[in-house]
Amino acid sequence: MSAAGRKTILVTGASSGIGEATARRLAQAGHRVFLGARRTERLAALAAELREGGADVAHRALDVTDLASVQEFASAALERFGGIDVLVNNAGVMPLSPVADLRIDEWNQMIDVNLRGVLHGIAAVLPTMRRQGSGHVVNVSSVAGHRVDPTAAVYSATKFAVRAISEGLRQETTDIRVTVVSPGFTHSELTYRGGNHEARQAARSAAEHLAIPASAIAEAIAFAVDQPSTVDVNELVVRPTAQT
Numbered sequence: 001m002s003a004a005g006r007k008t009i010l011v012t013g014a015s016s017g018i019g020e021a022t023a024r025r026l027a028q029a030g031h032r033v034f035l036g037a038r039r040t041e042r043l044a045a046l047a048a049e050l051r052e053g054g055a056d057v058a059h060r061a062l063d064v065t066d067l068a069s070v071q072e073f074a075s076a077a078l079e080r081f082g083g084i085d086v087l088v089n090n091a092g093v094m095p096l097s098p099v100a101d102l103r104i105d106e107w108n109q110m111i112d113v114n115l116r117g118v119l120h121g122i123a124a125v126l127p128t129m130r131r132q133g134s135g136h137v138v139n140v141s142s143v144a145g146h147r148v149d150p151t152a153a154v155y156s157a158t159k160f161a162v163r164a165i166s167e168g169l170r171q172e173t174t175d176i177r178v179t180v181v182s183p184g185f186t187h188s189e190l191t192y193r194g195g196n197h198e199a200r201q202a203a204r205s206a207a208e209h210l211a212i213p214a215s216a217i218a219e220a221i222a223f224a225v226d227q228p229s230t231v232d233v234n235e236l237v238v239r240p241t242a243q244t
Contacts, residue, residue, distance in 0.1 A: 007225065008032045008081040010074065012064055012121060013091030015042035017188030018140060021214035022088055025222050027055035034077040036062030037091070064091045064117030067124075074124035084128045086136040086225055089121040089162075095194025096151040096203055106194055107154045114158035118165060129176050134229060136177040138221055139166045143184045143239055151199040163235075170234060177232040179224040183217045184239025185210040210240045 009026050013019035015037035027033045027050045035043050035057065043059040050057045060076050063069040078084055093113045095106040118139055129135025144152050145159030163180050170178035185207050194200075217238055224233040 005226075006030055006032060007085035008034065008077065008083050009086040009088060009225065010034045010036065010077050010084060010121075010125065011088045011090060012036050012062060012073075012117070014046070014059070015039040017190070018183065018186060018214045018217045019088070019090040020046060021218040022090065022221050023057070024050065025215065025218035026225065027057055028053070029222060029226070030055075031225075032056040032081050033058075034073075034080065035059040036064075036073045038063055062091075064120055065112040067120045070117075070120040070124045074128070078128060083132060084125050084135065086138060087121050087125045088138045088140070088221060089118045090140045091117050092140065092142075092190065093194065094152075094155050094190040094203075096155060096199035097196035098151055098199070099153050101196055103195070109194070110154055110158050114155070115161050115165075118162055122165070122169065126176075130173075133175050135175075136179070136225060137166070137169065138179045138181060138224060139163075140217075141166075141180050141182045143182050143237060143243075145180075145182055146237065151196060151202075167234075170232070177224075177229075179221075179233050180235045181217060181220055181224070182235070182237045184237075184243045185212065186217055187211045187213055210243050212238075212240045 009031050011019050011023050014023045014035035023033050037043050040061045047057045047059045058080050060073050062073045097103045139162050141162040142159040144156040145163045148156040166178050166180045220236045220238045
């Protein structure tokens with residue numbers, strides 16, 4: 001990749017799953033990648049591995065629910081690389097349960113990570129992108145942002161909201177690209193933590209039978225990122241062929 005084609009890309013939730021796969025794909029393509037997540041030991045190992053392969057990668061602890069943490073993350077990337085071309089807003093949680101379970105703490109966690117975290121990311125990078133007159137925000141939603149299933153009402157609500165915010169941001173600017181990527185069943189750690197036990201087991205069972213690798217979503221993100229600046233890929237839905 002030529003120097004002109006290299007971009008500085010921030011990836012949240014980069015310690016596993018789609019975030020890790022995206023970091024690998026973009027680093028291998030020659031982009032400069034700045035990784036953020038709470039599990040810094042995983043970030044450090046991933047960054048070291050990618051650097052051994054010749055990639056220009058750095059990392060920083062990140063809690064997307066904390067605006068100051070996200071701002072410091074963006075500032076560190078700006079200081080390290082001199083600009084911010086792309087933000088991949090990927091961090092997310094999915095504790096599934098019926099509404100009647102009243103798992104209010106988990107509802108708030110999904111709102112804080114899946115929705116407020118996306119807004120924090122946008123707020124942290126938008127001023128820099130506007131000064132540059134260019135930029136790209138990639139927000140990871142879900143097929144749950146297109147449909148609602150039992151036990152996923154609150155999760156779906158946050159992912160519908162991500163699509164709404166993305167479309168609003170897209171309409172408000174003519175020089176910053178906005179892409180929504182909505183994965184279907186994908187191998188990740190989303191189904192391993194929180195939620196109602198039966199709902200979690202059902203989701204894990206479905207994922208084991210249907211899930212596509214996280215690298216498939218990373219390919220979709222890389223496709224959108226690598227389009228010419230005049231081309232804005234607004235939305236990509238990527239699901240297993242067998243998923244109805």
